[in-house]
Every structure is written in structure tokens, then in C-alpha cells.
Amino acid sequence: MQATDHANQNATLHNDPQSADFLPLLGTDYIELYVGNAKQAAHYYKTAFGFQSLAYAGPETGVKDRVSYVLIQNKMRLMLTSAIHSDSPITEHHKKHGDGVKVLALWVDDAYDAFEQTTKRGAKPYLQPSTVNDANGEVRTSGIHLYGDVAHLFVERKNYKGVFMPGFVEWKSDYNPVPAGLLYVDHCVANVGWDQMNPWVKFYEDVMGFRNILSFDDNDISTEYSALMSKVMSNGNGYVKFPINEPAEGKKKSQVEEYLEFYEGEGVQHIAIATKDIVATVRDLMSRGVEFLKVPSSYYEDLLDRVGTIEEDLEPLKELGILVDRDDEGYLLQLFTKPVQDRPTMFFEIIQRKGAKSFGKGNFKALFEAIEREQAMRGNL
Ligand code: FE2
Numbered sequence: 001m002q003a004t005d006h007a008n009q010n011a012t013l014h015n016d017p018q019s020a021d022f023l024p025l026l027g028t029d030y031i032e033l034y035v036g037n038a039k040q041a042a043h044y045y046k047t048a049f050g051f052q053s054l055a056y057a058g059p060e061t062g063v064k065d066r067v068s069y070v071l072i073q074n075k076m077r078l079m080l081t082s083a084i085h086s087d088s089p090i091t092e093h094h095k096k097h098g099d100g101v102k103v104l105a106l107w108v109d110d111a112y113d114a115f116e117q118t119t120k121r122g123a124k125p126y127l128q129p130s131t132v133n134d135a136n137g138e139v140r141t142s143g144i145h146l147y148g149d150v151a152h153l154f155v156e157r158k159n160y161k162g163v164f165m166p167g168f169v170e171w172k173s174d175y176n177p178v179p180a181g182l183l184y185v186d187h188c189v190a191n192v193g194w195d196q197m198n199p200w201v202k203f204y205e206d207v208m209g210f211r212n213i214l215s216f217d218d219n220d221i222s223t224e225y226s227a228l229m230s231k232v233m234s235n236g237n238g239y240v241k242f243p244i245n246e247p248a249e250g251k252k253k254s255q256v257e258e259y260l261e262f263y264e265g266e267g268v269q270h271i272a273i274a275t276k277d278i279v280a281t282v283r284d285l286m287s288r289g290v291e292f293l294k295v296p297s298s299y300y301e302d303l304l305d306r307v308g309t310i311e312e313d314l315e316p317l318k319e320l321g322i323l324v325d326r327d328d329e330g331y332l333l334q335l336f337t338k339p340v341q342d343r344p345t346m347f348f349e350i351i352q353r354k355g356a357k358s359f360g361k362g363n364f365k366a367l368f369e370a371i372e373r374e375q376a377m378r379g380n381l
Pocket residue numbers: 187189270272349359
């Protein structure tokens with residue numbers, strides 16, 4: 001960088017492709033949920049979603065205040081944590097939010113540098129850089145605060161050969177349901193409060209070096225009753241994408257407002273997981289008891305007129321309620337689960353990309369009408 005015109009350089013920091021490299025990310029490392037009963041939640045995610053047992057930490061391994069079960073399916077790791085005493089921040093978190101995402105952990109090459117780069121740009125420290133060791137090597141971690149009570153952890157594991165990280169033991173189980181074809185985290189969506197989307201867009205630009213790759217306003221995402229706005233943030237190599245939603249004015253309560261009310265704050269709305277065969281994956285998940293949102297069968301009447309030719313047969317898509325959308329680069333197939341806990345808060349998306357890099361804008365209206373039918377049944381519309 002040249003020494004001239006610092007003010008201008010700072011103003012355009014987020015548009016400079018070189019400065020986007022200050023936080024190189026290798027992907028999502030794991031997602032941690034704080035839940036009411038980690039043992040039972042782990043059983044649910046194994047049974048219903050096909051996750052496999054990977055690692056465990058708790059009193060037996062020297063951790064006195066909590067238990068954590070780590071599950072894996074292909075490249076996706078899910079950690080489920082519960083406190084074992086009432087006097088715990090985990091208990092407080094669960095009391096306030098119910099089950100929900102606490103940590104979005106990002107895989108980095110240098111966790112100390114990730115902390116330095118983000119905190120010097122304004123991130124609030126969540127976890128000071130630290131190194132933990134065991135016989136399998138070392139893992140270095142650090143963390144910063146996000147919206148609501150969510151945090152990003154930076155995990156550096158290049159000098160570690162163990163099953164997960166020091167402090168955890170391998171979790172061997174006699175109960176091993178087959179995987180469901182879930183591959184990796186495609187994107188994770190945040191719900192933030194009124195007028196909070198742009199400040200968090202700026203956070204991801206300035207503090208994390210992300211770019212805003214797509215925007216939707218309330219004209220794109222509205223039904224007769226409710227609306228939301230969304231901007232999609234992506235890191236430099238596109239491995240990590242975080243769309244950020246905020247509610248918008250409508251005749252009735254937006255689905256984002258319902259989330260904020262029941263989560264009692266901002267948080268992760270949905271986790272999208274990639275599959276390479278959505279028909280097989282969704283059929284499998286349904287047979288395991290995963291509940292999905294249903295669009296009316298009229299959605300399929302003019303589908304091919306909207307999206308053009310697709311490789312899949314229409315019948316199984318219609319039977320399973322799978323949605324299709326196209327952008328300039330290809331198409332995608334997607335489907336959304338109902339909330340996976342008692343509160344109408346977090347849910348999952350199953351997505352298969354066939355060239356498309358977008359998020360299913362063409363499905364928003366049909367989808368949100370389906371969500372509103374559910375909201376109305378809960379008396380929250
Ligand atoms: Fe999504």
C-alpha cells in the first residue's frame with residue numbers, strides 16, 4: 001500500500017481484493033449448539049439426520065461444568081453442549097434462548113493472527129488466543145463476539161492428529177445409524193433486529209474482510225402479510241457465507257420478528273447443508289422423521305416455465321416438496337425443515353447446487369407463504 005491518502009484507503013478497505021486476504025478462512029470448522037439435554041439432542045441428530053459419533057467431553061474427561069457431544073457427517077461437525085449445573089452461563093443461555101447456535105467456528109491457518117486482525121479492526125474479544133495440547137499435538141483457538149450471544153471461534157488444527165481437539169476423547173457408540181448424504185455447511189443465516197442488517201454487513205466487511213455478494217429488499221422478499229430484507233456476506237474464497245436478515249414492515253408479523261421474539265434476541269436462523277442428491281437425502285430424512293415445510297402442489301404447475309430444463313424428474317420433486325430456482329450460473333434445489341426445537345426458531349435447509357451460487361430468491365414467496373401458514377397455526381402471524 002502507498003503511504004498517500006490514508007483516509008481514502010480506509011474508506012475503500014472492503015473493496016480492495018488484497019485486503020480481503022487479511023482473514024483467510026479454510027471453511028467452517030464446527031457449529032456448536034447450546035441445548036437443554038445434549039445427550040438426547042445427540043441421539044436426535046444421529047437418528048434423524050444421520051450424524052455419526054465423533055468426540056465427547058464431560059466430567060469423565062476432566063470438564064466439570066458441561067458435557068459436549070461432537071457429531072460428524074462428511075465435512076460437517078456439530079457440537080451439542082449442555083450445562084450440568086444451574087449456576088452456569090450455558091444454563092442462562094438456554095433459559096433465555098432455548099436450543100440454539102452459540103458458536104460458528106471457522107477453520108483457519110493461524111488462530112492468533114485471526115484474533116489480532118479482527119480485534120484490531122473492532123471485533124470484541126470472546127476468547128483470547130490460547131493453545132491446548134495432548135498426545136496428538138496442539139490446537140490453537142481464539143474467538144470474537146457476533147450479533148446476539150453468538151460467537152465466531154477461530155480454530156487452527158494443522159499441528160493436530162487427534163479425533164477432534166484436546167480435552168475431547170473419541171466417542172465410540174454401539175448405535176451408528178447410516179449417514180443421510182449431508183456433506184458440508186453451505187451457508188448459515190443470521191436474524192438480526194430492526195435496522196441492524198447494515199451494521200452487521202459493515203462488521204463483516206470491515207472486521208472480517210467479507211464482501212456483500214447479494215442483496216434482497218422487501219420487494220423481493222414479501223408476501224401479502226410479511227416481509228424481510230437480507231444481504232449475503234461471503235469471505236474472499238467463497239468457502240464461508242453468512243446471509244443476514246432483518247424484519248421489514250408488512251401487514252402482519254414478519255417471520256424474522258417471530259424468531260426474535262421467541263429466541264429473545266438475535267441469532268442463527270438456519271444452517272444450510274449441502275447434498276449431492278437431494279431427492280435421496282430428503283426421502284431418507286423424511287423416513288427418519290425430519291419434518292419439512294410444504295409448498296402447495298400448484299408450485300409445480302409452472303415450475304419448468306420458471307426455471308427451464310432440469311436434469312431431475314419432476315415427480316419426485318413434487319412428491320417430496322423440493323424447491324428449484326435458477327440464476328445466471330445454473331440452478332439449485334432446496335428444502336427447509338420445520339424448526340427443530342420447541343420454540344419457532346432455528347431450522348435447517350438442505351441444498352443441492354447445480355451451478356447456481358445464489359440462495360433461491362425465486363422460492364422466497366412460495367416458501368414464506370408456507371412459513372406463514374405455520375406461523376398462523378402457532379397464533380403468531
Ligand atoms: Fe438458506
